[in-house]
Amino acid sequence: MPETIDILNALALFANFVAIPALAYGSQLALGALGVTLIFGILRFAYFAHGDLMAFGTMLAVLTTWGLQGAGIGIAPLPTALLALPVAILGAVALSLAADRAVFRFYRARRAKPVIFVMASVGVMFLFNGLVRLIIGPNDQRFADGARFVFTARDFKEWSGLAEGVALRQSQALTVVVAALVVAALFWFLQRTRTGKAMRAYSDNEDLALLSGVDPDRVVRVTWIIAAALATIAGVLYGLDKSFKPFTYFQLLLPIFAAAIVGGIGQPIGAIVGGYLVAFSEITLTYAYRKFFAYLVPAWEPDGLLQILSTDYKFAVSFIILVVVLLVRPTGIFKGRVL
Amino acid sequence: MKKTLLASAAVALALTGAAGAQEVKIGVILGFTGPIESLTPDMAASAELAMKEASDAGTLLGGKVLVPVRADSTCVDSAAAVAAAERLVTSEKVAAIYGPDCSGVTMAVTANVSVPNGVVTISPSATSPALSTIEDKGYFFRTAPSDARQGQVLADIVKERGIKSVAVTYTNNDYGKGLADAFVAAFTAAGGEVPIVSAHEDGKGDYSAEVGALAAAGADALAVFGYVDQGGKGVIQAALDTGAFDTFILGDGMIGDSLTQTFGSALDGSFGTAPGSAGDNFAKFDKMAKANGIMGDGPYRGESYDAAALIALAMQAAGSDDRAAIQSKIIEVANAPGEPIGPGELAKALDILAKGGDVDYVGATNVELIGPGEAAGSYRELEVKGGKFTTVRVR
Numbered sequence: 001m002p003e004t005i006d007i008l009n010a011l012a013l014f015a016n017f018v019a020i021p022a023l024a025y026g027s028q029l030a031l032g033a034l035g036v037t038l039i040f041g042i043l044r045f046a047y048f049a050h051g052d053l054m055a056f057g058t059m060l061a062v063l064t065t066w067g068l069q070g071a072g073i074g075i076a077p078l079p080t081a082l083l084a085l086p087v088a089i090l091g092a093v094a095l096s097l098a099a100d101r102a103v104f105r106f107y108r109a110r111r112a113k114p115v116i117f118v119m120a121s122v123g124v125m126f127l128f129n130g131l132v133r134l135i136i137g138p139n140d141q142r143f144a145d146g147a148r149f150v151f152t153a154r155d156f157k158e159w160s161g162l163a164e165g166v167a168l169r170q171s172q173a174l175t176v177v178v179a180a181l182v183v184a185a186l187f188w189f190l191q192r193t194r195t196g197k198a199m200r201a202y203s204d205n206e207d208l209a210l211l212s213g214v215d216p217d218r219v220v221r222v223t224w225i226i227a228a229a230l231a232t233i234a235g236v237l238y239g240l241d242k243s244f245k246p247f248t249y250f251q252l253l254l255p256i257f258a259a260a261i262v263g264g265i266g267q268p269i270g271a272i273v274g275g276y277l278v279a280f281s282e283i284t285l286t287y288a289y290r291k292f293f294a295y296l297v298p299a300w301e302p303d304g305l306l307q308i309l310s311t312d313y314k315f316a317v318s319f320i321i322l323v324v325v326l327l328v329r330p331t332g333i334f335k336g337r338v339l
Numbered sequence: 340m341k342k343t344l345l346a347s348a349a350v351a352l353a354l355t356g357a358a359g360a361q362e363v364k365i366g367v368i369l370g371f372t373g374p375i376e377s378l379t380p381d382m383a384a385s386a387e388l389a390m391k392e393a394s395d396a397g398t399l400l401g402g403k404v405l406v407p408v409r410a411d412s413t414c415v416d417s418a419a420a421v422a423a424a425e426r427l428v429t430s431e432k433v434a435a436i437y438g439p440d441c442s443g444v445t446m447a448v449t450a451n452v453s454v455p456n457g458v459v460t461i462s463p464s465a466t467s468p469a470l471s472t473i474e475d476k477g478y479f480f481r482t483a484p485s486d487a488r489q490g491q492v493l494a495d496i497v498k499e500r501g502i503k504s505v506a507v508t509y510t511n512n513d514y515g516k517g518l519a520d521a522f523v524a525a526f527t528a529a530g531g532e533v534p535i536v537s538a539h540e541d542g543k544g545d546y547s548a549e550v551g552a553l554a555a556a557g558a559d560a561l562a563v564f565g566y567v568d569q570g571g572k573g574v575i576q577a578a579l580d581t582g583a584f585d586t587f588i589l590g591d592g593m594i595g596d597s598l599t600q601t602f603g604s605a606l607d608g609s610f611g612t613a614p615g616s617a618g619d620n621f622a623k624f625d626k627m628a629k630a631n632g633i634m635g636d637g638p639y640r641g642e643s644y645d646a647a648a649l650i651a652l653a654m655q656a657a658g659s660d661d662r663a664a665i666q667s668k669i670i671e672v673a674n675a676p677g678e679p680i681g682p683g684e685l686a687k688a689l690d691i692l693a694k695g696g697d698v699d700y701v702g703a704t705n706v707e708l709i710g711p712g713e714a715a716g717s718y719r720e721l722e723v724k725g726g727k728f729t730t731v732r733v734r
Contacts, residue, residue, distance in 0.1 A: 016581055017547070017551035017554065017581060017583075018551070021547045021551075153581060165582040238544070241545075243573075245542070245544060247542065248542075248544035248545075283551075286548050286552065287551050287552065288535075288555035288556065289555065290555045291554070291555045291557055294557075305534075305535060305555060306555075307552055307555075310537070310552075311537070311548045311549045311551075311552055312538070314548055
């Protein structure tokens with residue numbers, strides 16, 4: 001039997017390399033998937049420009065952050081980007097409403113098929129994509145400031161006396177806290193407010209909602225506002241936690257869609273569960289468990305790394321999840337619509 | 340009106356014609372954008388410094404001037420690099436090419452542009468062992484030694500420092516794989532242990548999963564053979580954040596001021612190698628570079644200066660700026676016998692060559708070419724101390 005201290009070491013190792021990163025990444029995916037799922041629920045199409053909308057919002061946050069830093073305004077030890085968030089959200093909302101007015105309203109008026117909306121959203125995606133690259137360029141931008149760690153691996157080792165350290169970055173803690181607050185606010189809005197109820201009614205049965213006097217333009221507008229705000233918050237948190245690079249945001253589209261579909265597209269609760277599920281799958285499947293089991297089973301000295309998939313296949317994991325769910329249970333965990 | 344136009348056109352033609360007779364264009368193709376974009380401005384400036392020095396002497400082919408023409412190799416996109424090199428060779432009509440920088444694009448440019456067109460191509464920094472054996476028809480040279488040797492030197496250093504097991508990660512391309520293979524072979528032959536070798540892709544947002552796998556192997560240190568402005572930096576960031584590794588072994592692509600600027604003294608105790616020497620000649624070059632506004636301490640500045648100087652000297656020795664003539668003299672001016680030429684002595688060398696004498700170009704980095712495509716050379720052993728790269732010694 002392993003000693004208690006070894007079990008604690010194994011747990012610390014797992015927390016440091018799997019649980020904490022997956023929790024933060026999952027929160028970011030959940031916020032992104034919430035936006036996708038809301039748009040799907042109410043506007044009834046898969047919005048492919050969501051990843052680049054995230055990039056656009058984050059870009060505004062980065063530029064505003066640089067301005068604030070230049071002016072010497074900050075809220076240390078918290079990152080300045082939090083102050084820049086409202087500006088970025090306003091910009092992303094304006095862009096989304098403009099895209100809706102210029103593109104999607106036209107097709108809505110003609111009651112176009114969903115697939116036409118999807119294709120139009122691919123066009124909008126390329127537009128956002130180019131816009132971001134024109135303004136800030138394709139390169140990595142760093143905008144995180146303030147304290148980097150809540151506690152470092154070294155702090156933890158000294159405090160606990162364990163051989164394995166656990167580090168908690170401020171951006172990770174911030175991500176989880178902000179995501180929890182935003183999700184709580186969103187659910188309160190959808191369940192308790194008049195507009196939220198109107199949105200749910202509209203999503204449930206469009207014609208019935210219209211007969212009951214729900215203003216469709218208002219519902220669509222509010223949906224875009226919420227989706228853009230969620231996208232910007234998700235993007236800024238991801239950028240603070242990792243780094244801001246337009247291309248990686250485009251790539252995020254895949255795990256975000258996987259998350260929304262696994263949970264059941266059109267179901268807000270499903271988006272959250274799906275986000276964590278995809279994040280934990282990606283990280284647990286590509287982690288090498290050699291050291292972990294070396295603590296738990298002292299007599300066993302494995303030759304290999306005990307890694308199920310090489311880290312190169314990280315994105316393949318979300319792909320596999322997507323395909324399996326669509327084949328086996330197309331409605332997802334929480335019985336969303338069939339995509 | 341028509342007459343004035345015609346007259347001014349004729350004057351302009353005469354002027355450019357006159358200037359053209361005195362100018363010899365030299366291609367400068369480096370990755371000004373891409374994963375080593377923070378290193379290339381200083382490298383190009385160093386090469387252009389040598390061209391300016393040779394031109395200012397006034398004796399190059401009876402008073403000709405070398406004009407650098409820059410092009411972007413991108414370091415990683417072979418198609419873009421080949422297109423850029425094509426432009427240099429066919430529309431700019433350069434006499435020779437300094438560059439490219441990274442191994443993959445260098446292979447592509449050599450095979451598709453330099454060899455078919457018969458243009459001397461001297462890379463300051465392509466270090467893949469594979470470049471020693473490519474079909475170059477004698478047109479490809481390099482002033483940096485092959486990574487087969489860097490891997491050996493690095494393995495020796497790791498061994499001497501008493502590190503017994505090393506996890507290795509490399510950028511997934513010709514350069515990274517070549518260096519990683521050379522290091523792993525040399526280190527295991529010396530009795531070291533390499534429990535994991537894994538590639539990383541450049542340009543990802545997050546490398547914590549890669550670092551998690553590397554850490555699980557339980558090695559003492561992490562060897563990173565990547566690029567300083569790319570995935571290599573991301574891997575180190577993730578390793579420091581999770582406390583997975585404290586000591587990093589850095590290949591030459593990872594040596595750059597942007598690394599120490601980002602991480603500061605968190606990297607103290609990490610070490611690596613970069614081609615170059617710290618002898619009198621290099622110190623002299625360094626002083627000269629700083630006096631000319633090349634302020635960085637990045638690698639390959641000396642190699643760049645030397646590559647451009649070799650082109651100028653070969654031209655003088657051949658007595659012509661013809662492409663094939665330059666090719667025939669490169670090895671002759673680079674190696675013994677002859678008067679040793681250090682950095683800043685190009686005017687002297689041009690004089691000797693004009694009089695029919697012989698030179699042995701030593702330059703900033705003790706240039707010694709072993710046939711086309713291969714250079715002997717020394718490495719600086721660097722260690723991070725107080726958040727800065729310092730040269731421990733030269734091997």
